[in-house]
Amino acid sequence: QKEVEQDPGPLSVPEGAIVSLNCTYSNSAFQYFMWYRQYSRKGPELLMYTYSSGNKEDGRFTAQVDKSSKYISLFIRDSQPSDSATYLCAMSRFIQGAQKLVFGQGTRLTINP
Amino acid sequence: DTGVSQDPRHKITKRGQNVTFRCDPISEHNRLYWYRQTLGQGPEFLTYFQNEAQLEKSRLLSDRFSAERPKGSFSTLEIQRTEQGDSAMYLCASSYGNLEAFFGQGTRLTVV
Numbered sequence: 001q002k003e004v005e006q007d008p009g010p011l012s013v014p015e016g017a018i019v020s021l022n023c024t025y026s027n028s029a030f031q032y033f034m035w036y037r038q039y040s041r042k043g044p045e046l047l048m049y050t051y052s053s054g055n056k057e058d059g060r061f062t063a064q065v066d067k068s069s070k071y072i073s074l075f076i077r078d079s080q081p082s083d084s085a086t087y088l089c090a091m092s093r094f095i096q097g098a099q100k101l102v103f104g105q106g107t108r109l110t111i112n113p
Numbered sequence: 114d115t116g117v118s119q120d121p122r123h124k125i126t127k128r129g130q131n132v133t134f135r136c137d138p139i140s141e142h143n144r145l146y147w148y149r150q151t152l153g154q155g156p157e158f159l160t161y162f163q164n165e166a167q168l169e170k171s172r173l174l175s176d177r178f179s180a181e182r183p184k185g186s187f188s189t190l191e192i193q194r195t196e197q198g199d200s201a202m203y204l205c206a207s208s209y210g211n212l213e214a215f216f217g218q219g220t221r222l223t224v225v
Binding site for chain 1: 117119144146148153154155156157158161163168169204206208211213214215216217218219221
């Protein structure tokens with residue numbers, strides 16, 4: 001069983017829709033939770049970073065963490081074609097003082113105009 | 114551009130050849146990470162440096178792989194005797210302390 005599970009999609013929605021992306025994890029040692037966006041043939045770009053259960057909002061993006069259920073979500077409101085990308089959840093634990101990121105498989109999202 | 118820089122962006126090599134990639138982290142970042150990403154998968158951790166010290170290596174990093182970070186600045190990742198299974202995107206990331214890590218654009222390796 002993978003430490004982080006993410007539905008790979010693909011997910012296709014119309015412009016303006018609310019998008020919900022989800023990940024589950026099995027390791028209680030994870031302390032930080034992140035969402036990255038990755039465009040084709042580019043490196044991952046950090047979108048959201050949180051360490052506690054609850055919601056964190058940044059513009060059209062909301063990250064939600066439920067540590068009791070080992071479940072994290074990313075919501076995108078008023079989705080735009082420019083949001084079309086692969087979204088990666090990532091979780092970290094500390095090894096010898098440094099954050100080691102464990103990624104989900106990534107969900108490929110397409111926003112249709 | 115003050116982000117993480119990786120060179121080359123794309124490398125095509127014949128099986129059995131050696132390749133070396135370079136990563137220049139964000140200047141004040143003391144931690145540097147290498148990850149590998151294969152098609153349709155998320156990045157997987159390879160190794161980590163704090164300043165010039167290599168403190169952690171994944172079991173994914175076979176004896177054919179070596180990474181260095183002389184003087185705690187740029188880092189190199191060398192793959193000896195490349196195999197087709199080494200074809201992947203090699204990503205470098207850096208962070209300051211325990212703050213969030215920022216990734217470079219990656220080096221895409223194709224072994225033919």
